[in-house]
Amino acid sequence: MSKVLIIGSGPAGVSAALYARRGGAEVTVLSKGLALSGLHKAEKIENYYGLAEPVSGAELYVRGIEGARKIGVEFVEDELLSLMFNDSFTGFQVTGKEQAFEVDAVIVATGAARQSLNVPGVKEFAGKGVSYCATCDAFFYRGKTVAVVGAGVYALHEAQALLPHAAQVYLLTDGAELSAEVPPEIKVRNEKIAAIEGGERVEKIVFADGKELKLDGVFMALGTAGSTAIAKKIGAQLDGNNIKIDAHGATNVPGLFAAGDCTGGLLQIAKAVYQGAEAGLAAVKYLRTK
Known part of the structure; x- marks a missing residue:
């Protein structure tokens, strides 16, 4: 059947x-x-x-x-x-x-x-470093630094899809509480996100406290x-x-x-x-x- x-x-x-x-x-x-x-x-x-x-x-x-x-x-x-x-x-x-x-x-x-961040840079860099599909786009970030935005199992799943390709993977919770166990090879940042910035492509995340994280790509995986x-x-x-x-x-x-x-x-x-x-x-x- x-x-x-x-x-x-x-x-x-x-x-x-x-x-x-x-x-x-x-x-x-x-x-x-x-x-x-x-x-x-x-x-x-x-x-x-x-x-x-x-x-x-x-x-x-x-x-x-x-x-x-x-x-x-x-x-x-x-x-x-x-x-x-x-x-x-x-x-x-x-x-x-x-x-x-x-x-x-x-x-x-x-x-x-589809959930996303309501901060400057998300729409502007869509397709230029902001992605919604790790499986689709991981190949383009070989040897680069990337981040996944989210705090749940879905975000962890996306981060793990990037691990074999990227040099470093961050999980950015945007202030939310983690609801998944994260392996040590994925670095977690808990600060609130203020903006995504760059030139022609994504270059960095700016946090609400003024700190910055340089990277090449941001993958949205909020919620489920x-x-x-x-x-x-x-x-x-x-x-x-x-x-x-x-x-x-x-x-x-x-x-x-x-x-x-x-x-x-x-x-x-x-x-x-x-x-x-x-x-x-x-x-x-x-x-x-x-």
Whole structure:
């Protein structure tokens, strides 16, 4: 049986799971759970088909998952670290903090936007020393000094991807508390970041206390891996900060689909459910023609 992994357990992800499972695929939904769901933050959901009375976002979230579980969808709580092609380029290798998955198709259905620093230099040096993908760009920093901005498992994962290439790797927490155990070969700096500066390319980080750190590249890995970063790393086209899809939820990468808030447009449950259905059906159709 073909395997589909869906990243995100909100309305788009669960809708995609229902249609992919009904279409005969083995479906796993990967997410960080209720507490980090955008739907969970909604106090009341109303003006929605089939709901005569308002319902809390948390209750609707749980109802959706219960319905999907009844038809055989598996739900896994884990932090996504990377999405890559498998060795034969016939499917995908998805790596989480706790476990890894080999699947035939992936549907990205998480509304989490790419996080970045709100300091001078981030936008100005994008593509000129500021990067969001260590796996993609590590090769260009062979023998150089680089830094990863972040304090969690995702940041550590990016830093470790740079270690075989860079002469020195720093982990800059920007004042946040570390939530991952960092090996000694990665140097940690805890100061707040004030700016990224340089000439034609990044040359240094300036901290809030006036101290400076000279380096050649800065990799953003704040929080957890967001949908835009996930898609970009594997070659999916973007439309601003949104994943670009066709009318059926397909990206330009064969086997990779997206639905919901991560695709932009109307940020409503009805739209997310519709796009999830389209993506689930499109994924099943894709698997049948492989």
